[in-house]
Amino acid sequence: MSTPALELTALHLGYVVRGELRTVVRDLSLALAPGEIGCLLGASGCGKSTVLRAVAGFEPVRGGTIRVQGECLVSPGKSIPPERRRIGLMFQDYALFPHLDVSANVAFGLRDLAKEQRRQRVARMLELVGLPTSGSAYPHELSGGQQQRIALARALAPSPRLLLLDEPFSNLDAGTREHLAGEVRALLRETGTTALMVTHDQGEAFAMADSVGVMVDGRIRQWDRAEVLYRRPADRAVAAFVGRGSVLPAAALKLDGDGFVLLRPEQVVVDPSGPIPATVVMSRFVGPGHVCRLRLDGGELVDADLPAGPVPGPDARIAFRLADAGPVRLP
Amino acid sequence: MAAHALTLRQRVRLPLPWLSLAALLAAVVILPVIVLAATAAQGSEGLWSHVGRHVLPQASLNTLWLLLGVGIVVGVIGTGCAWLVSAYEFPGRRWLSWALLLPLAVPTYVVAYAYLDLLHPLGPVQSLVRDLLGYDSPRQFRLPDIRSLAGCIGLLGLVLYPYVYATVRAMFATQAASVLESARSLGAGPVAVFTRVALPLARPAIAVGMSLALLETLNDIGASQFLGIQTLTVSVYTTWVTRSDLAGAAQIALSMLVLVVLLVVLERYSRRRQRYASSARSRPLPPARLRGGKAWLATALVSLPVLLGFVAPFAFLAWESWKRMGAHGIPAAVLDATWNTFTIAVIATGVTVAAGLLLAWSLRLAQYRGTGERFAAVTLRVGSLGYALPGTVLAIGLLTPMAWFDAGVARVAGAIGLDSGMVLMASGGALVLAYTLRFLAITAGGIDAGFGRVPVSMDHAAGSLGHTPGAILRRVHWPLLRPALAGGALLVFVDTMKELPATLLLRPMNFETLATWLYADAARGAYEDGAMAALLIVLVGLLPVILLARTRRGAVVEVPA
Numbered sequence: 028m029s030t031p032a033l034e035l036t037a038l039h040l041g042y043v044v045r046g047e048l049r050t051v052v053r054d055l056s057l058a059l060a061p062g063e064i065g066c067l068l069g070a071s072g073c074g075k076s077t078v079l080r081a082v083a084g085f086e087p088v089r090g091g092t093i094r095v096q097g098e099c100l101v102s103p104g105k106s107i108p109p110e111r112r113r114i115g116l117m118f119q120d121y122a123l124f125p126h127l128d129v130s131a132n133v134a135f136g137l138r139d140l141a142k143e144q145r146r147q148r149v150a151r152m153l154e155l156v157g158l159p160t161s162g163s164a165y166p167h168e169l170s171g172g173q174q175q176r177i178a179l180a181r182a183l184a185p186s187p188r189l190l191l192l193d194e195p196f197s198n199l200d201a202g203t204r205e206h207l208a209g210e211v212r213a214l215l216r217e218t219g220t221t222a223l224m225v226t227h228d229q230g231e232a233f234a235m236a237d238s239v240g241v242m243v244d245g246r247i248r249q250w251d252r253a254e255v256l257y258r259r260p261a262d263r264a265v266a267a268f269v270g271r272g273s274v275l276p277a278a279a280l281k282l283d284g285d286g287f288v289l290l291r292p293e294q295v296v297v298d299p300s301g302p303i304p305a306t307v308v309m310s311r312f313v314g315p316g317h318v319c320r321l322r323l324d325g326g327e328l329v330d331a332d333l334p335a336g337p338v339p340g341p342d343a344r345i346a347f348r349l350a351d352a353g354p355v356r357l358p
Numbered sequence: 359m360a361a362h363a364l365t366l367r368q369r370v371r372l373p374l375p376w377l378s379l380a381a382l383l384a385a386v387v388i389l390p391v392i393v394l395a396a397t398a399a400q401g402s403e404g405l406w407s408h409v410g411r412h413v414l415p416q417a418s419l420n421t422l423w424l425l426l427g428v429g430i431v432v433g434v435i436g437t438g439c440a441w442l443v444s445a446y447e448f449p450g451r452r453w454l455s456w457a458l459l460l461p462l463a464v465p466t467y468v469v470a471y472a473y474l475d476l477l478h479p480l481g482p483v484q485s486l487v488r489d490l491l492g493y494d495s496p497r498q499f500r501l502p503d504i505r506s507l508a509g510c511i512g513l514l515g516l517v518l519y520p521y522v523y524a525t526v527r528a529m530f531a532t533q534a535a536s537v538l539e540s541a542r543s544l545g546a547g548p549v550a551v552f553t554r555v556a557l558p559l560a561r562p563a564i565a566v567g568m569s570l571a572l573l574e575t576l577n578d579i580g581a582s583q584f585l586g587i588q589t590l591t592v593s594v595y596t597t598w599v600t601r602s603d604l605a606g607a608a609q610i611a612l613s614m615l616v617l618v619v620l621l622v623v624l625e626r627y628s629r630r631r632q633r634y635a636s637s638a639r640s641r642p643l644p645p646a647r648l649r650g651g652k653a654w655l656a657t658a659l660v661s662l663p664v665l666l667g668f669v670a671p672f673a674f675l676a677w678e679s680w681k682r683m684g685a686h687g688i689p690a691a692v693l694d695a696t697w698n699t700f701t702i703a704v705i706a707t708g709v710t711v712a713a714g715l716l717l718a719w720s721l722r723l724a725q726y727r728g729t730g731e732r733f734a735a736v737t738l739r740v741g742s743l744g745y746a747l748p749g750t751v752l753a754i755g756l757l758t759p760m761a762w763f764d765a766g767v768a769r770v771a772g773a774i775g776l777d778s779g780m781v782l783m784a785s786g787g788a789l790v791l792a793y794t795l796r797f798l799a800i801t802a803g804g805i806d807a808g809f810g811r812v813p814v815s816m817d818h819a820a821g822s823l824g825h826t827p828g829a830i831l832r833r834v835h836w837p838l839l840r841p842a843l844a845g846g847a848l849l850v851f852v853d854t855m856k857e858l859p860a861t862l863l864l865r866p867m868n869f870e871t872l873a874t875w876l877y878a879d880a881a882r883g884a885y886e887d888g889a890m891a892a893l894l895i896v897l898v899g900l901l902p903v904i905l906l907a908r909t910r911r912g913a914v915v916e917v918p919a
Binding site: 138 | 726727728729813815816818819820821822823824825826829833834837838
């Protein structure tokens with residue numbers, strides 16, 4: 028295997044309170060192949076942004092190593108300052124410089140280039156993000172989506188070895204977000220940029236990333252492709268965070284064995300001759316179908332997505348079976 | 359959360375050089391207080407009892423009465439005017455709403471100086487009253503003497519009410535609308551709206567403005583001395599200057615510190631509550647139109663503080679200066695004092711801006727590096743405490759360490775055969791140091807507030823684009839902070855120029871600023887050329903008032919809380 032573009036080994040992060048270290052991230056390891064887009068997914072406070080800041084150089088590292096393209100940036104007793112890491116950053120608030128116009132913003136990291144080369148590079152980057160004529164505008168004159176693209180152009184202009192994205196789309200409305208996520212992904216592919224992003228939004232993570240790590244309490248619980256995370260979550264925490272679903276004792280669904288299973292809402296198929304009886308607690312029409320909540324006879328609550336059509340009202344008795352790809356057993 | 363043992367290296371990985379420098383600066387700010395406590399404790403039993411028996415009780419009583427009176431006056435004038443210009447529309451409202459800030463340009467000792475002359479038994483006002491009433495000698499009729507506690511309260515109130523006015527008006531302007539409209543819609547009349555809703559809503563703002571005004575009252579030396587009120591500040595000065603009793607002066611200064619602490623606690627507490635209140639959505643209050651006699655009554659009421667606190671003294675000083683200039687031109691002594699004032703104010707402003715930048719930037723640097731932020735924040739807060747120290751207290755606290763410093767330098771210089779004399783005391787270095795410590799809160803707070811409007815992510819973006827912290831300061835912070843720096847510099851320049859108590863105690867021999875020159879003139883009871891100095895002080899003092907009126911933010915000083 029070629030050298031990873033980014034390699035974190037046994038990373039420990041935390042802050043010091045009265046001489047004592049409070050660990051925020053413990054023993055975190057991951058590797059991204061060149062050109063790969065990775066994502067850390069987790070609730071706020073799980074430590075994902077701390078990892079990003081540490082890679083960029085804005086967070087003291089308490090243990091472990093950070094390597095980029097084989098070069099060691101951080102190891103015990105050594106830390107290369109942020110300005111020499113050649114790592115691009117994109118923020119939730121874009122952080123465009125309000126006193127500079129778009130061209131000057133994009134040119135900000137290109138101080139080493141000659142003037143003409145710099146001009147060409149800026150023009151090329153603006154073209155790449157689809158805003159070739161915006162050079163003389165000021166950030167406040169642009170829409171949120173446009174500012175986002177300029178921030179991307181600025182981060183990519185010096186050809187960073189790695190791009191870090193911190194909740195990059197969370198300030199945009201849902202429509203723009205989806206559209207832009209696809210565009211940014213295509214752009215990173217085109218430029219062959221390796222990227223690590225963090226988000227709490229599963230849709231954002233799935234739309235952008237090749238592989239996603241679910242973080243809980245400062246640890247990566249599972250690092251996999253999106254589909255695998257959804258179909259085969261490694262534990263209850265991952266199951267609870269990725270997608271909707273209900274975690275139940277296997278016995279409640281009349282399955283063999285002990286332990287718990289994860290039942291996704293689309294795995295519930297209403298069938299009068301199905302083996303599992305339930306009571307409808309509530310149902311709500313959401314367009315393509317209905318979102319229902321059912322109560323099993325043992326008292327467990329189950330979410331179910333039912334296709335359009337007549338849906339029994341509250342307190343109605345129904346029965347269902349499980350779809351072919353059955354529930355996942357959880358450890 | 360697990361606790362790891364830290365290696366020494368991890369413990370000390372702070373942005374060391376800058377933060378240490380900032381911490382040193384903060385230590386210098388609290389040095390006078392520590393020295394003061396030590397000096398006071400050294401005072402012999404006999405001295406303490408002299409001060410205790412003869413000076414402290416009367417001076418404390420006077421000071422407490424003065425604080426109480428001024429508090430009531432500034433509270434009533436400031437809140438009343440803020441309410442009238444915010445809630446009602448009447449002739450001249452727009453114009454008056456900023457003119458009400460004008461008395462800020464008049465230092466307490468200048469207003470006292472002007473009114474002593476204006477209201478002198480042989481002065482213009484009393485002569486006019488006698489003419490109108492048909493008397494022809496001051497022996498037959500005279501107004502109550504302005505040289506009294508009541509006179510002092512009135513005069514200080516007239517120039518200090520803008521502290522309350524500005525904070526309360528800002529509060530009404532930004533967040534009173536929806537609450538007051540609900541009150542009206544629930545059937546509350548104008549009086550009930552004011553007493554039951556507006557007043558409780560404004561209480562934190564009133565307290566903040568009042569504590570600032572009272573800190574100024576405590577700081578005042580000129581007005582109370584001209585008017586013959588033996589306050590604590592005046593006692594500190596006379597105990598040191600006329601009795602040369604440093605321990606006694608330190609003891610009185612220490613008792614002033616108790617009052618200072620109370621006022622600062624009041625201010626901080628109220629600011630916290632104010633911040634809580636300001637989380638509400640903001641919308642300006644639409645003023646209700648007053649008609650007929652009521653409208654003119656409002657105009658008259660609101661004009662009164664402007665006329666008495668600014669127009670009358672200003673016109674008097676301008677007229678006196680004009681007469682004097684016509685007769686003798688500008689005296690060399692005034693030119694000299696002007697030059698001295700300007701030079702020392704420019705130097706002090708430069709040093710204070712640099713020191714403020716150091717404090718605020720080392721906090722920013724800690725945030726940028728993700729380490730040491732708590733320590734840097736405490737450093738900034740401690741470094742900003744000087745604004746609360748009255749000038750006399752600060753000066754007395756500085757005398758001893760500066761004498762040590764000068765002695766140390768002299769010993770070193772003596773060893774290599776030079777005579778250094780008193781380096782700090784004789785060069786004006788002592789003055790610059792005192793000004794810097796006292797006004798550091800203005801620049802540090804202003805720059806910190808400026809940084810607050812620039813997200814740290816911007817620094818991170820610049821850093822990831824290859825910029826060192828120094829380059830970030832130059833290419834990102836400097837262009838974005840220039841307004842905050844300029845505003846802070848202007849305020850410090852003007853405050854330095856007006857400063858009297860510390861200047862009196864720490865200036866080099868025969869070094870007169872406009873303020874000390876005016877003071878000496880008034881202390882001699884000679885009101886000849888002082889008017890010109892006073893007029894100059896007021897004119898320069900107008901600059902930040904104009905700035906304040908233009909920004910319309912209403913914050914008098916941005917103190918890091």
